[in-house]
Amino acid sequence: MAQKIKWLFNSFFSDSIAFTGVDSVYLSYSTFNREKINGKYFDKYVDPLIYRDQSNGLKTLAMEFNQRGIKRKPKHLPKHQLGFILILKGLIYAKSRRFVNVSIELSADASKIARMYGVEQKVLEKTIFMSYFFYKYFQRKFKGTGVKKAYATAMTTSMSAGYFMAANSLGIETYEVQHGNVNPYNLNYTHISGALLEPTPSIFPKNFMFFSHWSIDNYKRYSPKGGLINYSFFGDLQGEYIGRILPSDLSGKFEKALSGFKKFVLVGLGRDDLENHICDQILKSSNDVLYSIRVHPGMTSNYIDFIQDSPNLTALLKSDRSNIDFEFAHSMPVEILLEKCDELWCGSSTLIISAFDLGKPVKCWDAFAIEYYGTNRLESFEKN
Numbered sequence: 001m002a003q004k005i006k007w008l009f010n011s012f013f014s015d016s017i018a019f020t021g022v023d024s025v026y027l028s029y030s031t032f033n034r035e036k037i038n039g040k041y042f043d044k045y046v047d048p049l050i051y052r053d054q055s056n057g058l059k060t061l062a063m064e065f066n067q068r069g070i071k072r073k074p075k076h077l078p079k080h081q082l083g084f085i086l087i088l089k090g091l092i093y094a095k096s097r098r099f100v101n102v103s104i105e106l107s108a109d110a111s112k113i114a115r116m117y118g119v120e121q122k123v124l125e126k127t128i129f130m131s132y133f134f135y136k137y138f139q140r141k142f143k144g145t146g147v148k149k150a151y152a153t154a155m156t157t158s159m160s161a162g163y164f165m166a167a168n169s170l171g172i173e174t175y176e177v178q179h180g181n182v183n184p185y186n187l188n189y190t191h192i193s194g195a196l197l198e199p200t201p202s203i204f205p206k207n208f209m210f211f212s213h214w215s216i217d218n219y220k221r222y223s224p225k226g227g228l229i230n231y232s233f234f235g236d237l238q239g240e241y242i243g244r245i246l247p248s249d250l251s252g253k254f255e256k257a258l259s260g261f262k263k264f265v266l267v268g269l270g271r272d273d274l275e276n277h278i279c280d281q282i283l284k285s286s287n288d289v290l291y292s293i294r295v296h297p298g299m300t301s302n303y304i305d306f307i308q309d310s311p312n313l314t315a316l317l318k319s320d321r322s323n324i325d326f327e328f329a330h331s332m333p334v335e336i337l338l339e340k341c342d343e344l345w346c347g348s349s350t351l352i353i354s355a356f357d358l359g360k361p362v363k364c365w366d367a368f369a370i371e372y373y374g375t376n377r378l379e380s381f382e383k384n
Helices: 002-013 047-055 084-099 108-117 121-142 158-169 192-197 213-220 235-245 248-258 276-283 303-308 311-317 327-331 334-340 351-358 367-373
Strands: 024-029 035-037 040-042 060-065 080-082 149-152 173-177 207-210 230-233 263-268 289-294 343-346 362-364
Touching: 024 047, 024 158, 035 327, 040 235, 047 060, 047 235, 084 121, 121 158, 149 158, 158 173, 207 213, 213 230, 213 351, 235 334, 248 327, 248 334, 263 334, 276 311, 289 327, 289 334, 303 311, 334 351, 343 351, 351 362, 362 367
Parallel strands: 024 060, 024 149, 060 080, 149 173, 173 207, 207 230, 263 289, 263 343, 343 362
Antiparallel strands: 035 040
8 A cells, every 4th residue: 555655756747758859749549459469559640650760760759648547558559648747737737727716718719619519617627727828738748858859639629739739839740640530510629729728829730630531621621720731641551551450360360251252341330230130131131242341440449348328239149140250340450451442331430531542332320421422422321
């Protein structure tokens, strides 16, 4: 017990992460370690970029926040863990600001956001205070270290917002790495939330790295004034990195399994269950079509748990049909599954935009996704 108390005390008042002598710093979140190859997790958003920098002789420092308490290990690329102690410090700071009656006069844009999303001012104030805490925290970390580039995912978390503010205040080149769909209905990506933090250093990163060409074109259509100005594509780096860590025997087994079927359909769930009529279609389908059914990796670290909670997925798993696959769907990287499939069936998922890049036909059962992408780009399922 005494050792635990000592650890807690030291963790609260000290921090061992040092940026000195580092060329590039990366901030990501444990929930993005969604894929596993050869028994190890990898973050397909930042790991390819880290590997690129290390291959070019640059010194990198990678940090990962254990978001929602999710810890996934072992990892292909180890990272410094940012745990609850850091968040606790931010919460105490935010609470102390309110205690001394520090008030915030919300801008017109911020008030509009509050009304639009039904967010109370107290919640917005906590977000602002937390972002300011991380701004000061990372500014101390960056200052005088010689760091040249700062990368992060999920820009409008309080932590990433403060991280970008700190790097921007010191003239460090900042990059956001796309990790999800980029659309005008998503507060995270319209970047209007930057209005919450004015007149502090800009919350906006100077560069946006996309894994989808389609997303680049789409974002340019509604990029707000003061938003991102430099665009780049890192999908090729993803493919190269995955190819390096993918065991050849696993790839060979997958190719052999595909050879026994005339057609390969990838079925990708969003953050929802498989609908009844689609389950029925698969169970009644021809045996020469392989259906590889993939649970959304953000839902659970163990896809079997999600299947057991789903009557439809359980029915497919227990059907013992040779053309229904769960194993390769969760052991092969989704980029390879998409490359090899003849068609994608899915709900609301970033698999859609990746399929667009590859020119794959898409059938979708999610009403919002169908409305957003349009029936000229994808086909909706007809319920029987």
